[in-house]
Amino acid sequence: MFYSPVITNAAEAATDDRMHLFRYVEDPEQHKIETYEAHDGYVAWKKAVNGMSPEAVIEEVKKSGLRGRGGAGFPAGVKWGFVPKDSSKPRYLCCNADESEPGTCKDRVIMERDPHAVIEGMAIAAYAVGCHLMFVYIRGEFNHCIERMEAAKEEAYARGHLGKNIYGSGYDLDMVVHTGGGAYICGEETALLNSLEGERGMSRIRPPFPAVEGLYACPTVVNNVETLATVPHIINRGGDWYRSMGTKKSTGTKIFSLSGHVKRPGNYEVEMGFSLKKLIYDPAYGDGILGGKKLKGVIPGGASTPLLTPDMIDVNLDYESLVEAGSMLGSGAVIVFHEETCIVWVILRLIHFFRHESCGKCTPCREGTGWLEQIIRRIEQGLGKPGDIELIEEICGNILGRTICPLGDAAVMPIQSAIKHWRDEWQYHIDHKTCLVKSNYEFR
Amino acid sequence: MILTEESTKQMREKASQYPQRKSAILPALTIAYRQVGHLNNDIYKEISRVIGVPHVEVAEAATFYTLFPKQPVGKYLIQVCHNISCALLGADSLVTYLEEKLDIKKGETTPDNLFTLITVECLGSCATAPMMQINQDYYENLTREKVDGILEELKAKA
Numbered sequence: 001m002f003y004s005p006v007i008t009n010a011a012e013a014a015t016d017d018r019m020h021l022f023r024y025v026e027d028p029e030q031h032k033i034e035t036y037e038a039h040d041g042y043v044a045w046k047k048a049v050n051g052m053s054p055e056a057v058i059e060e061v062k063k064s065g066l067r068g069r070g071g072a073g074f075p076a077g078v079k080w081g082f083v084p085k086d087s088s089k090p091r092y093l094c095c096n097a098d099e100s101e102p103g104t105c106k107d108r109v110i111m112e113r114d115p116h117a118v119i120e121g122m123a124i125a126a127y128a129v130g131c132h133l134m135f136v137y138i139r140g141e142f143n144h145c146i147e148r149m150e151a152a153k154e155e156a157y158a159r160g161h162l163g164k165n166i167y168g169s170g171y172d173l174d175m176v177v178h179t180g181g182g183a184y185i186c187g188e189e190t191a192l193l194n195s196l197e198g199e200r201g202m203s204r205i206r207p208p209f210p211a212v213e214g215l216y217a218c219p220t221v222v223n224n225v226e227t228l229a230t231v232p233h234i235i236n237r238g239g240d241w242y243r244s245m246g247t248k249k250s251t252g253t254k255i256f257s258l259s260g261h262v263k264r265p266g267n268y269e270v271e272m273g274f275s276l277k278k279l280i281y282d283p284a285y286g287d288g289i290l291g292g293k294k295l296k297g298v299i300p301g302g303a304s305t306p307l308l309t310p311d312m313i314d315v316n317l318d319y320e321s322l323v324e325a326g327s328m329l330g331s332g333a334v335i336v337f338h339e340e341t342c343i344v345w346v347i348l349r350l351i352h353f354f355r356h357e358s359c360g361k362c363t364p365c366r367e368g369t370g371w372l373e374q375i376i377r378r379i380e381q382g383l384g385k386p387g388d389i390e391l392i393e394e395i396c397g398n399i400l401g402r403t404i405c406p407l408g409d410a411a412v413m414p415i416q417s418a419i420k421h422w423r424d425e426w427q428y429h430i431d432h433k434t435c436l437v438k439s440n441y442e443f444r
Numbered sequence: 445m446i447l448t449e450e451s452t453k454q455m456r457e458k459a460s461q462y463p464q465r466k467s468a469i470l471p472a473l474t475i476a477y478r479q480v481g482h483l484n485n486d487i488y489k490e491i492s493r494v495i496g497v498p499h500v501e502v503a504e505a506a507t508f509y510t511l512f513p514k515q516p517v518g519k520y521l522i523q524v525c526h527n528i529s530c531a532l533l534g535a536d537s538l539v540t541y542l543e544e545k546l547d548i549k550k551g552e553t554t555p556d557n558l559f560t561l562i563t564v565e566c567l568g569s570c571a572t573a574p575m576m577q578i579n580q581d582y583y584e585n586l587t588r589e590k591v592d593g594i595l596e597e598l599k600a601k602a
Contacts, residue, residue: 005584006571090463102527102566133463140474140511141567143580176461179474181509184565198466198501200508216464259529259570266571303528303566333570337532349528353565359508443534443541443574444587 002028003112003144006105007266012284018245020233021226021255022269025113031148033155036116042161044235048124049169052235057128061231063239065251070096070187070224071302071331072406073250073319076125076231080221082211083129089218093126094196095136097145097225098180098187102303102353103333106255106267107225111138111145114229115152119175121228123162124235126173129221133174137192140180150177184357188405189222191359202359203405226255246272250318250329260336261293262286272318276300276308279317280336293338297421301330303350304410306417326417342435343422344380347415351376354411365408368399372415384430389419446487451479452494459495468495469505473512478580481521482513510564518553518560520598523577526563529570538574538586539563545595558602559595 010026013019029035036042048057062077083091095118099107111118118136126134138146153175156162164172178196180186186195190204193215214220230252234242243251250272256279259265264287268279276298280286289295298308300317306327308315315325322329337346355369372395375388396412403409419426428436447455454475459468472491477483483506492499506512513521522542526535539561543549546559553560569575572584583594 004569004572004582006569099568100566103529103570104566105568105570105572108568139568140470140509141577144582178467179471180511181470181473181505182511182564183509195470196467197464198469198497198505200505257571259573260532265529265573299528335529335532335570341532346528349526349531353527356565441531441534442537 004109006109007264008109009268009284013269018271019253019269021229021253025109030114031152033116033159041116042120044232045120045123045161046167048235049127049171050167054128054130057124060239061234064234064242066227066230066234066242067319068224069226069254071101073329076223076227079211080125080128082209083219083221084212087219091129091131092215092218092220093122093129093131093134094192094215094220094222095122095225095228096187096189096192096222097136097138098192100139100184100187101331101333103257103259103299103335104302104331105257106332108142108145109267110225110229112148115148116156117229117232118225119152119156121231123173124231125221125223125228127171132172135176135178135196137178137180137196140182146177146179153177185359185407188407191405192222193220202361205404247318249320254332256317256332256334258286258334261290261338262336263288263290273316276313276315276317279334289338293340296337296339296341299335299414301328302333303353304413305330306413307421309421340437340439342437342439343418343425344376344429345439347418348376348380350414351411354407358407362403362408364399364402365411368395369411371395379429382433386430388430389426393419445490446480447476447490447494448479451475455491455494465495466497466501469497469502473506477512482516484514518557519602520559520578522559522561523564525567525569525575527566530573530575533573535574541588541591
């Protein structure tokens with residue numbers, strides 16, 4: 001019995017040698033250290049700390065082509081390489097487990113069901129950058145994950161995977177499980193660091209980048225849960241094995257969280273470059289649209305990414321293909337909605353969220369998201385005025401690229417794409433004071 | 445003192461794990477919230493003494509984070525996710541259903557102080573929508589029948 005009843009494709013992963021993140025996630029004992037060790041757990045950590053130089057670890061991860069799974073897609077090995085070798089300050093590693101991009105629910109499954117994979121990946125990353133105290137920043141609502149990660153940490157200490165002089169290597173490594181306070185912005189790495197320091201979770205101006213001046217003004221690496229959980233497999237099987245999967249520039253596998261109007265919402269680990277259409281319609285994954293209705297749109301990478309129309313979904317799920325299609329891979333959260341969905345209503349949900357989560361530091365984002373919500377809400381309520389669409393576009397243009405962190409851009413991009421693709425529907429809403437489509441969002 | 449000895453012990457233990465004590469503010473707020481059910485200025489003062497950071501710094505951080513209610517709430521805090529994935533699968537009608545069942549409006553607490561109903565942003569449970577969190581626990585793939593059962597169970601426990 002699992003805490004979360006979410007569907008995964010673990011059965012497929014168990015028989016397909018390429019899949020590794022989800023291989024054991026349907027094993028109810030996997031969170032226990034005995035089971036994890038029996039499944040070759042901590043072998044990579046032992047190999048790294050006892051037999052590899054930190055540089056060799058970084059090289060292997062660079063070779064794998066692994067890119068950040070939190071949303072930005074920055075190469076993990078390159079990020080680690082930015083940490084200065086000659087710094088006299090302590091170095092820190094933070095695992096970003098503040099999963100809160102709407103549509104994303106993958107890190108939660110990894111932490112709940114395979115917490116040692118996260119710890120092992122963190123340990124290897126910590127060793128690669130010379131860190132002796134590492135943190136996992138888990139969003140405060142994930143009580144079950146917090147418990148699981150705390151328990152796994154205790155087990156790892158008890159078995160000598162963490163602590164002093166690990167496996168007789170002379171390397172010391174400690175770990176702290178830190179919990180957040182329900183702020184989406186803390187998933188942005190500089191806000192996360194402020195939050196971890198006990199400050200309000202507001203973004204910092206870069207440079208300096210965290211690799212040079214991060215936590216407590218010391219060199220710091222921040223990586224997503226899924227990124228770190230991948231690392232042990234790369235150390236075990238080699239960077240060449242990892243880059244043999246996926247596409248040339250988007251290597252490996254990725255977990256996609258599929259939600260909204262599909263018959264089988266769930267978390268699916270597939271190779272990078274997998275077909276979006278197949279993810280939505282194949283019976284092994286989404287199994288098509290609820291109630292046999294027609295697809296209206298897809299948000300392919302979490303609430304921050306531009307929307308796609310049905311004629312755009314013949315696209316592969318990798319960083320490059322989605323950019324080419326006018327959107328982004330983001331965190332891999334695919335949100336699907338069918339024909340009985342009002343586009344203004346969808347965008348109102350999103351802008352309400354971004355207005356609520358704006359930290360308030362940058363004026364364009366703080367004020368702009370508030371104005372956008374007001375205008376979009378009045379359109380949705382049938383009180384739209386002529387010129388509102390142009391006003392929205394103008395405000396969007398004054399937010400995009402004018403804020404310290406990407407939250408401002410994230411708020412704007414879905415709106416701009418929704419107006420571009422469904423402009424007639426927005427205009428109809430303003431002219432007729434009501435939705436163009438008959439919508440029904442009743443729960444069962 | 446509002447904080448129990450157990451809570452203060454946990455806070456001190458947590459504070460000892462960080463290179464800087466200020467980092468323990470958020471964990472301490474979490475510990476206090478779990479014990480009391482909400483936070484207020486008296487609690488910030490106590491936390492400040494326990495972990496040894498200025499009161500203003502605790503208050504400054506606490507007021508940023510929405511996870512912690514700043515006024516008393518019912519024994520069970522029902523938090524319905526109304527973000528996009530849940531909304532597509534009927535989060536609004538779930539809220540209406542709860543309002544009718546509990547005979548309160550969103551944001552209110554039942555007269556017996558048992559239930560407070562609020563909506564929250566994405567809880568990272570999108571593929572099992574619609575969902576809600578009650579105190580520390582998630583309830584996923586909700587249906588009317590499930591909601592009825594959950595409320596009955598909580599009432600029986602109270």
